[in-house]
Amino acid sequence: NAGVTQTPKFRVLKTGQSMTLLCAQDMNHEYMYWYRQDPGMGLRLIHYSVGEGTTAKGEVPDGYNVSRLKKQNFLLGLESAAPSQTSVYFCASSYSKGLQETQYFGPGTRLLVL
Amino acid sequence: SQQGEEDPQALSIQEGENATMNCSYKTSINNLQWYRQNSGRGLVHLILIRSNEREKHSGRLRVTLDTSKKSSSLLITASRAADTASYFCATASLTGANNLFFGTGTRLTVIP
Numbered sequence: 001n002a003g004v005t006q007t008p009k010f011r012v013l014k015t016g017q018s019m020t021l022l023c024a025q026d027m028n029h030e031y032m033y034w035y036r037q038d039p040g041m042g043l044r045l046i047h048y049s050v051g052e053g054t055t056a057k058g059e060v061p062d063g064y065n066v067s068r069l070k071k072q073n074f075l076l077g078l079e080s081a082a083p084s085q086t087s088v089y090f091c092a093s094s095y096s097k098g099l100q101e102t103q104y105f106g107p108g109t110r111l112l113v114l
Numbered sequence: 115s116q117q118g119e120e121d122p123q124a125l126s127i128q129e130g131e132n133a134t135m136n137c138s139y140k141t142s143i144n145n146l147q148w149y150r151q152n153s154g155r156g157l158v159h160l161i162l163i164r165s166n167e168r169e170k171h172s173g174r175l176r177v178t179l180d181t182s183k184k185s186s187s188l189l190i191t192a193s194r195a196a197d198t199a200s201y202f203c204a205t206a207s208l209t210g211a212n213n214l215f216f217g218t219g220t221r222l223t224v225i226p
Contacts, residue, residue: 043216090156105156
């Protein structure tokens with residue numbers, strides 16, 4: 001099993017450009033999450049999903065949109081990138097026991113917005 | 115913020131020594147988890163301790179939880195160079211949002 005995979009691994013954007021980050025998991029997990037990690041601030045939850053077709057806002061949702069059209073995929077979109085969105089983005093997934101159980105993380109996407 | 119806080123922020127020890135990291139949090143929790151992150155990689159789950167547990171072991175890891183003090187500790191015994199990583203605690207709140215809140219991490223360096 002590949003676990004949780006993310007594409008791309010690294011991307012440079014200009015302010016105002018848009019992009020989509022893709023997360024895929026092959027563990028048949030119900031729950032999926034998008035976090036951002038910034039120096040000295042730990043991980044902060046952007047959006048999450050409790051199942052196919054459902055999404056919800058996390059701690060820092062502004063400037064991002066998500067979609068969960070297929071159970072195995074969770075997409076994070078930036079419609080108009082800003083320098084403040086320069087960060088490392090992590091996707092995670094967990095079993096259907098609930099949002100508070102063990103999470104499995106992808107390797108991350110490093111995004112630089114100029 | 116419900117975020118946990120790890121202490122110390124950085125720790126450097128010799129191989130073979132024990133490493134202790136602490137986590138303090140603010141709200142009542144359902145469980146507390148510890149994760150490891152190697153440089154440039156994603157987080158890897160180490161251990162989960164529930165609010166009704168006081169101590170848990172997994173290999174060279176020992177986790178304690180004191181809900182009265184809202185604190186937890188992670189002990190790594192007989193450290194190895196491969197243990198060099200950042201360690202994060204994550205809390206699952208009993209009330210409010212149903213997600214994990216991660217601390218800012220402890221950077222552990224094990225010198226061979």
